[in-house]
Amino acid sequence: MDKQAAFKNAILSGLYDQNYPGHELLTPQLLTTGASENLWQTLQDELLHCQHFTWAVAFVTLDMLVPLKVTLADLADQGIRGTLLTSDYLGFNQPAVFAELLKIPNLDVRIVDVDGFHAKGYLFDHGDFQTVVVGSANFTRSALLKNVEWSLKVSSRTAGRLTDQLAAQLATLTAQSHPLTAAWLADYRSRWQAPARPRVTAPLTGPVTPNQMQRPALKELAALVKSGARRGLVVSATGTGKTYLGAFAVRDFRPHHFLYLVHREQIAQKSLRSFRRVLGGPASDYGLLSSHHHDWGAKYLFATVQTLSQSATLQRLAADQFDYILIDEAHRAAAPSYQRVFNHFAPRFWLGMTATPERMDKQDVYALFDYHLAYEIRLKEALAAGMLAPFHYVGIQDYERDGEVVTETSSLRYLVADQRVHYILAQLDYYGYCGDQAKGLVFCSRQEEARELAAKFTAAGHPAAALTNQDSPSRRQRVVDQLVAGKLEYIITVDLFNEGVDIPALNQIIMLRNTQSAIVFTQQLGRGLRKFPGKQYVTVLDFIGNYRNNFLIPLALNDDTSRQVDRARQAVRLPATIGVSTVNFRRVAADRILQSLAAVKLDSIRELRAAYQDLAHRLGRPPLLHDFARYGSVSPLVFAANHQLGNYGDFLSKMGVVVTLTARERAVLTFVTKELMNGKRPHELLLLKLLLAHPDHRCNQEDLLATFNRAGAYVNPALLQSLDDVLSLRFFDVKAGKQTRRQLYGNQAIVRCPDLMDYQLDGPLARAVDEHQQFAQLLTDAVVTGLDLSTAYNAHQQFTRYQQYDRKDVCRLLNWPLDVSAPMYGYRVGERECPIFITYQKQDDQQRNAIYDNQLQNGQSLRWYTRSPRHRSSPEVQRLLARDGAGKPVVTIHLFVKRSDAVGKQFYYLGPAQIQPGTVSEEQLGAKKKAAVGMDLLLAHPLPVRLRRLLFEE
The missing domain is CATH 3.30.870.10 (Endonuclease Chain A)
Structure with a gap:
């Protein structure tokens, strides 16, 4: 279809009759x-x-x-x-x-x-x-x-x-x-005079009520206390009202004596004031216990851990002195000083509160609170709920001279060079800030760098001061006060202010260092997100060099722990908004992150081990696959795709868990994990769940069809036959190295259904489920996890538009009797359906498929070529072109596209497509001029803008 025809059809589709072919770029739309x-x-x-x-x-x-x-x-x-x-x-x-x-x-x-x-x-x-x-x-x-x-x-x-x-x-x-x-x-x-706007004046004093995220947290805490639990943990992002949440929880509990414990006296003093606003009562009820205050008789005592953990202090206080103890910044509670407090007191309830429970030192914070995670308010949720100041993140390429870019090993001389300082200040000026004056916090790599940058910022007319861990608390506070008062524009530091710092007036966060971890990145980002009068947003500028850990940036920004490389790539190429916050990457900076992603193995056993240990700490037991899905941790698909693992039992063995499986049990688990758990068709999983739940592991077709109906899953005779082919393993009777995949999966049917009317687990397998609890747990876990993943797909139809499938998935979902994905290459013309797989960007011009120029035309149709040699008279071409008596195509074309081979085996399903009349031609392709047939494939549905950008654009 030429541009003029596409334009006319797009206009007619939008303004006259939507049955005309639409066009995402050109069709009139309501936005x-x-x-x-x-x-x-x-x-x-x-x-x-x-x-x-x-x-x-x-x-x-x-x-x-x-x-x-x-x-x-x-x-x-x-x-x-x-x-x-x-x-x-x-x-x-x-x-x-x-x-x-x-x-x-x-x-x-x-x-x-x-x-x-x-x-x-x-x-x-x-x-x-x-x-x-x-x-x-x-x-x-x-x-x-x-x-x-x-x-x-x-x-x-x-x-x-x-x-x-x-x-x-x-x-x-x-x-x-x-x-x-x-x-x-x-x-x-x-x-200029500011336009008059209605002013809503909030009282400075008066009753404080729980916000929209504190209310459910308080409900969960109350339920935890009522259940008889003695400890609980709340994870609450910085700036979401963590202190007031604690005060509301204490008010609901009504303790006779209460202890609040934290690591800094300034925090204790501020928290005391906040608690009094909520709890009320005379000032004499409230007291401090620190190096400067010893209010032993206070009903509500706010203490520093440095003072309370001293032996002399603990000896003055009875074990049952307090019936409610709140540990603020609870991620510190594994330290010896806190442990002395834990070992001494026996309150009715311990409450831990933290913004970052995941610790770099891998200390088990969750265990300290009996694995009772009462509630969790993460940064992304808090932003979407409008509880924090919005931010505009900008990933900028760091300074480059003569091809040299900042890396982990760059010399101090390069980091503080006049040209780099000038470049940094120019970027700070260009992107600006909210307010009358910059109030920025700059994170850099080294203490010498911080001091030298502060001097050069100041000399350039931007007053700055360096703060490191060598500075006293009094100097730190003095410098912060100068920034808030406008006497300084920037504080330059080295990881000193990752946590425990409250500077709500900040309107810029500048990152001039390698992203060491997602935890630290989130902590540093959070420094600027507290709300402040007149602060409408925070500008976050991240200067991205050639760092090995650049791949952590999109993971941290999106709170993405899935370990799926494709999701991380999408976060860079198509950054999304978070509420009214935006994420933006300059093109060069994005390329550097993508290069970092290409060089790292996110799903390595080492990375999976770390994620496993984190979740085990959180749960207090070895997690199952469904736990990873439930808690938004590593995607279960990552375990399934890992070539070193057959099934999750193999992974548990690597983690030191004793797993005893027979060869058949291991083969069955591997089959369900590798072939079914992706959830791209729920039918096999629904049948297995039904059989596992039935006492004799049997069901009839009537029960099965009722199960499909409840799940909203389509059904037809071809589908029922395909279930039998797959669960009997006949579908996998194809070579996979020296043996068939059927042999790899045990060579015995999983489910037997000789007449497609009655279904039962294979006899030895049914006995294994009844007699081997560990195997039954792992098998049920894989099935339940797969059904959870299947909710991302439309069970009413074979394929879900814009979801991803590989060739093997497509063979199964098309109900073909055998997996013929290995020899399929670019397409296979079946009796009624033809899947076409297009890799849009060819990695090597000399590759065989590089001669096929599958160009996206007008954002709507693709020029596609058969394999060669083929002619218009070739049988498969004739089947593609054939029409029935009503003029409709005999063969339905399903179009699957991926950006390049670098993204793996998964293709996006773009929907059905039709061959455009008049575009079919026999052409000579490649250096050897072999005959192939080219044709334009018109998508039935206009391609969304974001997917077009992801697949087809540089």
């Missing part, structure tokens, strides 16, 4: 903001593909300029410019907005001199067509990321009337505008 999409994603995608843009937008807010600057910085490298028409209408646009817009070198900003200018339109010039987004959305964070806004996206050819109308309107506005200049901004600043 909205929801859980999985927002208007900013559409605008950003259009920016990344346009040749020029012109926006006419009345209102612009500072909180959307950081992600815009990232995108425009990459466009500047390509020589692409744009124009923004805006105004001073109603004084909505702050002077700071215009000041920041002036920093963008490839954006021409013009002020429209028209009273009442209230336009909201975004025009993108793509050369031979233009796209416009018009509606209710100004360029504000609320409009683009949060509000219920409607915008219409329409594309028009350059010869279209809509294009002419837009061009005329923009020409008129341009003629009635003048350029934004520093002189105009100075005048505007002098006369």
